[in-house]
Amino acid sequence: MTEKQESDIQLREALPVDLELLTFWDSQPHVVASDPNDDWHWGEELSRKPPWREMLIAELDGKPIGFVQIIDPATEESHYWDDVEPNLRAIDIWIGDVAYLGKGYGTHIMIQVIARCFDDPAVTAILVDPLASNVRAHRFYERLGFRFTEARTFGADRCHVYRLDRGRKESPHL
Ligand SMILES: CC(C)(COP(=O)(O)OP(=O)(O)OC[C@H]1O[C@@H](n2cnc3c(N)ncnc32)[C@H](O)[C@@H]1OP(=O)(O)O)[C@@H](O)C(=O)NCCC(=O)NCCS
Numbered sequence: 756m757t758e759k760q761e762s763d764i765q766l767r768e769a770l771p772v773d774l775e776l777l778t779f780w781d782s783q784p785h786v787v788a789s790d791p792n793d794d795w796h797w798g799e800e801l802s803r804k805p806p807w808r809e810m811l812i813a814e815l816d817g818k819p820i821g822f823v824q825i826i827d828p829a830t831e832e833s834h835y836w837d838d839v840e841p842n843l844r845a846i847d848i849w850i851g852d853v854a855y856l857g858k859g860y861g862t863h864i865m866i867q868v869i870a871r872c873f874d875d876p877a878v879t880a881i882l883v884d885p886l887a888s889n890v891r892a893h894r895f896y897e898r899l900g901f902r903f904t905e906a907r908t909f910g911a912d913r914c915h916v917y918r919l920d921r922g923r924k925e926s927p928h929l
Contacts, residue, residue, distance in 0.1 A: 764863045766871070769810040769822065774914040776812075776819060780851030789849060789889055791912045807831045813864045820860055821850045822824040823868050828882060835909065836882070853924045865899050870917065879921055884914040893917070 769777065777797045780786055801810070807830040813821035819822040828836035836845060836907060850856050872881050877885060885892035893915060897903075901917035908914070 763816050764860060764867065765814045765817075766811045766823065766864070766867055767814060769801060769812050773812060773819070774801055776851070777801070777822060780822060780849065783851065783853060785853055785856065786849050786851065789886060789892065790847075805832065811868075815855070815860060820852060820855045821848065821864055823848045823864060825868065825872060828898070839882075840879075842877045842879045843882055844878055844880075845884070846872075861895065862899065863867075865895075869899070873921055881919045884909060885917070887913040887915050906907060919925045 774797050777795070781795060781797070789870040807827040809823075811825070812819045813823060825847050828839045828843055828845040829841045831845075846865075848861065848864065848868070850861055864881045869881060871876050881901075883896055883901060884907070885896065893903070896917045896919075899919065901919045902922045904916045904918045906913065907916050
């Protein structure tokens with residue numbers, strides 16, 4: 756990964772104008788495979804800005820290539836994470852277009868997202884919950900410094916929960 760690629764990735768707020776793009780990405784087989792049972796209700800959610808959430812588009816040289824959601828799992832209104840300690844963040848991420856997978860962009864998006872989460876001095880750790888079957892995503896998060904904490908069922912999904920504590924070196928391989 757070159758410095759150019761890293762610096763050319765920008766995160767911006769996801770907006771109602773991104774509805775078509777997000778609906779398209781959400782229908783792509785590699786995205787469906789990673790998240791088969793959630794309905795994101797894009798039409799409604801893109802017009803809302805609850806205090807417990809950021810929805811972001813990652814752009815490469817101005818071209819949207821990925822989506823990231825950051826939530827505060829303790830205050831998120833559906834209580835997806837159930838009883839969870841305060842001062843955490845939980846992340847969802849995908850690269851939308853299959854042509855951009857496996858080129859290092861996800862890693863650089865995550866490095867920015869991790870820094871963004873820990874910019875808040877109160878935040879102690881970040882959680883992710885890939886499907887138990889998504890072993891490539893497990894490797895991706897492990898390379899970023901996340902550690903497996905537990906297997907857990909969310910709705911219909913058997914997941915593996917990974918956690919990155921503040922102060923852990925994010926990316927030993929870069
Ligand atoms: C996971 C993801 C965000 C990583 O971004 P990326 O730009 O593809 O990843 P990078 O190029 O920075 O790193 C490569 C690593 O990403 C992971 N990866 C690549 N393609 C993947 C895919 N289709 N599904 C899951 N993980 C993948 C692998 O760990 C890969 O390393 P490997 O080649 O040794 O297996 C991206 O692959 C993706 O959107 N996958 C589909 C959706 C998904 O699984 N999201 C995570 C759900 S929790």
